[in-house]
Amino acid sequence: MERLSTGTEAIQDDVVRWYQDTRDGMAYVPTMIWGTLQTEAYATVILTQVVDFLGVPNDVPAGVAKRMQRQQVLYDGKHHYNVVLGEQALYTNVGGPDVMRGQIERLLRDFDLPSLTLGMLPSTARVDLFPVHGFNIYGDGDRVHVELVSSSVDITERSELDLYGKAFAALSSAASYGDAAKELVRKAHSFWTSTTPEE
Template structure:
């Protein structure tokens, strides 16, 4: 089954309530996968980066402004990275390291965090190089939770998919993306190169 709910409906009370729902979802899901081609995964975002993102959401959609509360919930959800009970496979597009969210200072802090967290036992973090050849057509980012739910964040609506046949295609797509991504030292190199760019280096 596929369901879609307009963001203005989901965010009718602001950002905190939906972030609280996501906290619960992450705590209940022991194994999750995420592909984000153009931005940093929310569970690895710094407070500064998340603040810019949620501020943009509030201003773009015209929903109630509770950004500090929404950011606090997003930071709370990051506890799943450290509790030893969850596993995450995440692939970021190389573009995510360069998409300007909040300017150079925010981006430097965000990339420094990626370099610290990439060694977490709970996290398998890959970077899909901009020139990588994949076995799937280009697609928007998505999250998968325990193989039972895939979710998309579109411009005007959030989409949730639970149909087993559709979920199987998402697994297949993620595996193809993962094969084309780089990990470990190669991923660190791409992050470090982007950090040099945001630090004003050549």
């Protein structure tokens, strides 16, 4: 938790640098939307939850601004990210139907970005790997970052990096891409469109 002791902006600053320094990155995110594809509304809910849960200084607007800044790597023509989202990420209720609907629409808009290979892992997909936590592979394969409840772990040992590469290969092999992936996202959009906010 020490890295968040001053709030969310400083760690978001670090993440911006990690992404800028990574020409080819990979990410597996099973239950939420990958941060670099989050809308401002979705990111605001997530970072507010982090601040409230951990009791760190509330600088959510600054943290969200940095998260939005990191998304520039999707549009600068210098980076590529191979991302696998679990189907559950489309249904984990972050902020209610309006926030989720806007977030799903953002995914549909960005699906065909040249900088992005976006796979959806269906909840019923058979994966040749036991269920694993989410992770990001940075530095063109030289670093794996794992978020925990109270802190994070950075992995740089080559033998462990190779295992994460092997895990990502298994997950991406089981994921759906292209029209099949978009259909899963459209299904989620229909769900959130027909869901009304709780009274």
